[in-house]
Amino acid sequence: MLRLWLKPPGANPAQPVCSGLLRRAAGTAAQAAVMLLAIALPAAADTFPVEIQHQFGLVTVPAKPGRIVSVSFIGHDFLLALGQTPIALRKWYGNDPSGVWPWGHDALGDARPAVFQGEIDFEKIAVLEPDLIVVQWSGMTWRDYAHLSGIAPTIAPRAEYGPYGTPWQEMLRILGAATGTSGPAETIITRIGSRVSAIRKEHPEWEGASAALAWAGRTAAYTSRDIRSRLLEALGLQVPKAVNGRGPLNRTYVMIPAEDPSPIDADVLIWLDSGGSAQQLARMPLRPTMRASRDGREIHAGYLLAAALSHSSPLSLDYALDHLVPLLEAAMDGDPAAQVPGMAEAGLLPDGF
Numbered sequence: 432m433l434r435l436w437l438k439p440p441g442a443n444p445a446q447p448v449c450s451g452l453l454r455r456a457a458g459t460a461a462q463a464a465v466m467l468l469a470i471a472l473p474a475a476a477d478t479f480p481v482e483i484q485h486q487f488g489l490v491t492v493p494a495k496p497g498r499i500v501s502v503s504f505i506g507h508d509f510l511l512a513l514g515q516t517p518i519a520l521r522k523w524y525g526n527d528p529s530g531v532w533p534w535g536h537d538a539l540g541d542a543r544p545a546v547f548q549g550e551i552d553f554e555k556i557a558v559l560e561p562d563l564i565v566v567q568w569s570g571m572t573w574r575d576y577a578h579l580s581g582i583a584p585t586i587a588p589r590a591e592y593g594p595y596g597t598p599w600q601e602m603l604r605i606l607g608a609a610t611g612t613s614g615p616a617e618t619i620i621t622r623i624g625s626r627v628s629a630i631r632k633e634h635p636e637w638e639g640a641s642a643a644l645a646w647a648g649r650t651a652a653y654t655s656r657d658i659r660s661r662l663l664e665a666l667g668l669q670v671p672k673a674v675n676g677r678g679p680l681n682r683t684y685v686m687i688p689a690e691d692p693s694p695i696d697a698d699v700l701i702w703l704d705s706g707g708s709a710q711q712l713a714r715m716p717l718r719p720t721m722r723a724s725r726d727g728r729e730i731h732a733g734y735l736l737a738a739a740l741s742h743s744s745p746l747s748l749d750y751a752l753d754h755l756v757p758l759l760e761a762a763m764d765g766d767p768a769a770q771v772p773g774m775a776e777a778g779l780l781p782d783g784f
Contacts, residue, residue, distance in 0.1 A: 477608075477611045477612070477613055477614070479492065479493060479494050479495060479611070480492060480493045480494070481608050481609060483586055483605060483608065483609060484589070485586060485587040485588060485589055485590075486587050486588060486589055486590035487573060487576045487580075487587050490580070490584050490585060490586055490587075491584060492563060492584050492609045493584070494562075495610065495611040496515075496561075496562045496563035496584075496609070496610060497562060498518050498559065498560060498561045498562050498563070499515060499517045499518060499561060499562070499563045499564075499565060499610070500517055500518060500519045500520075500556050500559060500561040500563070500564045500565070500583075501517045501519070501520045501521060501564075501565045502521050502551055502556075502564060502565065502566045502569050502571065502579065503521065503565050503566055503567050503568045503569045504521060504523040504568055504569060505523065505568050505742045505743075505744050506520070506521075506565040506566075506567060506568065506569075506602075506606075507520040507521075507530065507531060507535070507544070508531075508532075508534075508535055508742055508744030508745065508746045508747060509565075509599075509602055509603050509606050509744055509745060510565065510606060510610070511531070511535050511538035511539055511746060512538060512603070512615075512619060512744065512745035512746050513603070513606060513607060513610060513612040513615050513616060513619075514538075514612065514615065515606075515610045515612065516539065516540075516542045516544065517544050517565075518544055518545065518559055518561065519544050519545035519546070519547065519555070519556065519559055519561075520544050520545075520546060520547075521546075521547055521548065521551075521569070522546050522547070522548040523548075524705070524738075525738065528546065529543065529544075529546065530544075530546045530548070532735075532738055532739070532742065532747065533735070533750075534739065534746045534747045534749070534750045535746045535747075538746060545559065551571070551575055551578075551579070553578045553579070553582070556579065556582055557582045560583075561582065561583045562583055562584070563583055563584055563585075563586070563609060563610070564579050564580075564582065564583050564584070564585040564586070565585075565586050565606065565609075566579065566585055566586060566587050566588075567586060567587065567588045567597055567602050567605070567606075568588065568594070568595055568597060568602065568658075569594065570594045570595065571587065571594070586605060586606070586609060589601075591681075592656070592681070593656070593681035593682075593683065595657065595658070595683045596656040596657065596658070596681060596683050597658070598658070598661055599658060599661075599743050599744060599745065599748070600620050600624075603616045603619060603620060603745055604616055604617075604620070619745045623745065623748055623749070626749075626752065627662075627665045627666060627752070630666060630752065630756055631665070631666050631667045634666070634667065634759075634760070635667075636763065637666060637667040637668055637759070637763065638667040639667070639668075639669055640667070640668055640669065640697075640698040640699065640763065641668070641669055641670070641671045641697035641698045641699075642663045642668035642669065642670065642697055642698065642699045642700075642701065643670065643671055643674060643694075643695040643696075643697040643699075643700050643701065644657075644659050644660055644663065644670075644701050644703060644740070645687065645695045645700065645701070645702060645703070646702065646703045646704070646705070646708055647702060647704075647708045647711040647712040647715060648708060648711045649686065650686070650687040650688075650689065650692065650695075650715070651684050651685060651686050651687060652674045652684065652685060652687055652694065652695050653670070653674075653683060653684050654670060654674055654675050654677075654682055654683055654684060654685060655669075655670040655674075655675055656681060656682065656683050657683035657684060658683075658741075658743040659703075659740045659741060659743055661743070662740065662743055662748070662751065663701075666759075668698075668699070671694060671695065671696075671697050673693065673694035673695075674694050674695065677694065689715075689716070689717070690717070691717075692715075692717050692718065692720075692721055693721075695721075695723075696721040696722055696723055697723060698723070698728065698763065699723065699728050699729075699730065699759060699762045699763055700721070700723035700724075700728065700729045700730070701729075701730045701732055701755075702729065702730065702731050702732060702779075703732050703737040703740065703741070704731060704732060704733055704734065704737050704777070705734065705737050705738065705741070706734060709731065709777040709778060709779060710778075712731075712777075712779055713778055713779060725767070726767040727762070727766075727767045727768070727769060727770065727771060727774075728762045728763065728767075728771075729762065729771065729774060729779065730755075730758045730759070730762050730771055730773070730774075731771075731773045731774050731777040731779055732755070732758075733773060733777070735750070735754075736750075736751065736754045736755060739751040739754070740755070757772070758771060758772060758773065
């Protein structure tokens, strides 16, 4: 029997763009990007049964599962990346009735898993007779877990990370072990890690620069414990200390008071727009007082990019890097007069541009 304890690597643990639903390791910069929160697994990771430790105890997966239900808001992306199509998934947000975003369509193919949205439908899940339930990154409670684990082996997140702070690498490794696909999981982790490492090497000017990920309306920002911010830090950027210091150690986001936006006034400020935030940003009274705004170092991450960053999954990370890296390059080119692509289209250029 393989026992998968997944001891956390020592980083601080850490709501996504969920709307109410919803440092890296020691060593060189290149090693940090590849090894960020890496957790080694035994070579025999595809043997069963498998025991996995999580916040609610120990779960045993007796045999390779064939009927998997994803209650996680992003878990289906991870399963699809491993070639494991769930029989049901929990739609987070978006217009696609399948609940899967464009970066996952090829992996989904012609499959049409059952889709549910909002509160967990225990009866619907029980009728499906799953042999594995995935609830990482779901915000589930102990009561939810008790119901689900009575239906099938259920994988919850580790307590050290909180409900929305588990690194994508760990989520994938756990699911790889639980589904007998540890080899593909490691291949994916190595490939994406190598890409992130290469980007980091190409941009030494990013090393140690501050970067804030925020959204407007009731302004909030993501801490370094959040899955989105982990990507920025893997690229060499750092979440401002003023953001990380606002709230409990396992919080993945903090509220920023309208009267003092200084905690997010970073070397680069990325606004996540999941729909309609640009208008709110344009009306944000103190935004023009921030140096990021005055110096043209703001990025408007539109609907798809914001979603790709918010999923930060093995399927969405390539899309996120394809679109985010050129924007970071433009925002951090040292030329305040140069426009960052997308800002004009969103109506967010500061006065004088």
